[in-house]
Amino acid sequence: MSGITRVPGLLYGGDYNPEQWPEEVWAEDVRLMREAGVNFVTVGVFSWARLQPGPDEWDFGWFDRVLGLLAEHGVAADIATATASPPAWLVRAHPEVLPVTADGVRLEFGSRQHYCPSSAVYRHAAARLARTIASRYRDHPALAMWHVHNEYGDHVTECFCEASAADFRRWLRDRYGDVAALNAAWATDFWSQRYGTFEEIEPPRAAPGPVNPTQALDWRRFCSGALLACYLGEKAQLDEVAPGVPVTTNFMSMFKPLDYWTWAAHEDVVSDDAYPDPADPDAHVGAAMNYDLMRSLKGGRPWLLMEQAPSAVSWRPVNAPKPPALARLWSLQTVAHGADGVLHFQWRASRAGAEKFHSALLPHRGTAGRQWASTVALGGDLARLAEVAGTRIASDVAIVLDWNSWWALELDDHPSARLRLRDLVASWYAALAGRNVGVDFVPPDGDLAGYRLVLAPNLYLMSDATAARFTSYVDGGGRLVCGFFSGIVDEHDHVHLGGYPAPLRDVLGVVVDEFRPVPDGASVPVSLGGRAVTATMWSEWLEALTAEVAGTYTSGELDGRPAVTRNAYGEGRAWYVGCHLGGEIGLVLDEALADAGARPVLDAAPGVEVTRRDGPGNSYYFLLNQAGRECETPAPDGVDLLTGAAVRRTLHLPPYGAAVVKTARA
Structure with missing residues (x-):
């Protein structure tokens, strides 16, 4: 069923x-x-x-x-x-x-x-x-x-019409209660933007220059919620008239x-x-x-x-x-x-x-x-x-994805306009996918306890509660890999003071003194585990406090300075990646995966994607030849449901071929 x-x-x-x-x-x-x-x-x-x-x-x-x-x-x-x-x-x-x-x-x-x-x-x-x-x-x-x-x-x-403006003001009243709290959250003493009443507030329409970043962030929250209210209005009718569908x-x-x-x-x-x-x-x-x-x-x-x-x-x-x-x-x-x-x-x-x-x-x-x-x-x-219907997938690795941080990261007037969260996440995900390591996504307030390894490619916006959750996870034996420009601001887009990334400084064992975005077309050489790689788009002046240095820059003003670190904290360990390594992020993740004991679903031939869905008595291995060329790949013993053929240890897959191997669960 x-x-x-x-x-x-x-x-x-x-x-x-x-x-x-x-x-x-x-x-x-x-x-x-x-x-x-x-x-x-x-x-x-x-x-x-x-x-x-x-x-x-x-x-x-x-x-x-x-x-x-x-x-x-x-x-x-x-x-x-x-x-x-x-x-x-x-x-x-x-x-x-x-x-x-x-x-x-x-x-x-x-x-x-x-x-x-x-x-x-x-x-x-x-x-x-x-x-x-x-x-x-x-x-x-x-x-x-x-x-x-x-x-x-x-x-x-x-939408920026008057109805939307009025709805935005109602949303702000619900969020902040009074205009004094809004002024504090929006830091309206900057550029003389202070409001006396909610009625003075408009949506962030076209303006002479940059709009208030917290206003822009709240607008993104409001717009997602306004569309959700449309959905909920219809769903309420369906649930009342036809419950159970x-x-x-x-x-x-x-x-x-x-x-x-x-x-x-x-x-x-x-x-x-x-x-x-x-x-x-x-x-x-x-x-x-x-x-x-x-x-x-x-x-x-x-x-x-x-x-x-x-x-x-x-x-x-x-x-x-x-x-x-x-x-x-x-x-x-x-x-x-x-x-x-x-x-x-x-x-x-x-x-x-x-x-x-x-x-x-x-x-x-x-x-x-x-x-x-x-x-x-x-x-x-x-x-x-x-x-296969109704079966589930279990993963040892989780990637943290936060829409509030996504919206805030891509606001204007940051050290680099090149940072795009989806691209940053995709580079880390691709490294895991190429190794056939199963991945879940979790929200910033999600339960991390069931994962051997948690990845945060970027969490520019981080509340103290999220930071505490990460710290507790590592302290209890978890493994965390955190990417650059994380833990920079709170939920109001105000900078965490005391040295970046302030709320994660203890668990990561580092402090970032200065951001050094890399110009378009340029790169920065890095030595990572004795291997020469290059960083593009982003680098940092990083100081290791309690952390060990796992990778260093090898030229220019950053020569000899840490680029990647690892830090023992409590019963666990946390890595910090202070530069954009693109596809080479896999070198860092390999170490973290091994340390966490997180294994691939199956060691398959290059280009063969493997996942596993588990039911009450059986497992189903999907082997998908994404390479576009025929191959022989290791496979579990079982029966290919697509052909009915028995499978023993290896499997031949044509270009873009697939098999779904049913095996009995141990």
Whole structure:
């Protein structure tokens, strides 16, 4: 049984938009869905204008017939609330619903997501639609899940209209209580920005120069929360009318504008939209990182890939197609990282509209097209892996990811504008992925006790409570590796005084006297364990207090100074990496992994990605040949579920080939 819905096995299908087609096409759709093994589709995502043609007009007859066909053919439905694109009649009656940019431009109707998140008119209309849909379909045999909205923040993450300004002030009152506390948090004595009342505060609209950084940080928090309030308003209607039906909204991988730790706490099922670029030879690594985050958002519970492209997308400057073998491999990769379903955008390729050249499970050529054979084949693969549904992944290593620190790190007027958190995390993650070391993500207030090794590639913003949690973890025997420019400011973006990184100085055993960002195109040589490497983008004037020196700079003003350190603290150990080592960060992580006793899932051939999902009596090893060339790789003894063949010690994998080896758990 799937870990996320009543549908048995792994979910397979995608977005279904029958309103784009004549009704006589629908019967063919459901027949072909069954032929392909599709058991789950998302319906109604962009149907608001069809379902509600006017303020008090409703047209559910066509939708009833669609859901009836799906139920008749055994295809479960993820029924959407249809609120992602308000209809023309709503925005013409209430033009104030349309969003406003920071420089005062009101965005027009004609695309999608054209609404202000703080608009009371929009929120009321969306909640009314969600309640109406839930009331009508709560007992429908096709219903398996509710799908709220679609990709919150994809086009509009913020609005600067008067309604948003008023909502921001309400949010600030709730956060600070009085204006004196806000003035202290925002350090408004700087540049004479002091406020006398909350009514004097506006959003950080276009200004002559840099805006107050804490105001900008609070704005990011507010904007994530404003969109979350839209989601919660709809979810409340669904939960009241149809309790017990799981609710999701589709995330967009490691997406900066929305704090997914906070959002996921309000989802029954985490779902994600993922579009790795087949023209990027390393895209699978970034995809794996995103998938591990999705799994981690609900503490390891199975998640759902809501969207991916069967082949090419339509929105890149150059839209390369996926070779069929690569498309299969990447679909299996999502399951390898904990997904219990592989869905796509979309079922039938659109004939018109902005996404008409986006690939689909059923292409423009129909069943004669090459894509159709791949669609049917993938359905067979997922059916053979049905027993994997509901199993879990256990990891020894955790990466700390904090959206508040992400937002703060990338504000203006820092020592370097080149620091991008996702890139910093990705370089560390890639080193672990290349070693087939399993990874979870944890929030800054997460439980670290179950991990042998915790990594913090960058935590620019760090509260005293987070620092204390790290210190206690290491003191109790944990291993921590902390990256540069961490522990610099508190939750208000105020510098921790006394020498960076003040709240971690004892556990790391170092003090940073000066940041020395590296200019574009330049590098700094470093000796790391006797090996010559180079640092780019960032270096520091670092002093070792109680720490041992594990790596040193070897030229210039930093010659002989520490670049990497390790420090014994209590029963554990902590490393500090004071420079950006890129792919060479693996040399530091190798030492920490060995010290922590954290092992790879399997020692496989180069280019073969390996994960393991565990069930009550069996383990399932996913071996994915990402290298694009055939290979022989070590493998566990068992049976490959994809072929039924026995596996003994080694396995032959063709280019972009895959195996899922079932073994009995010891």
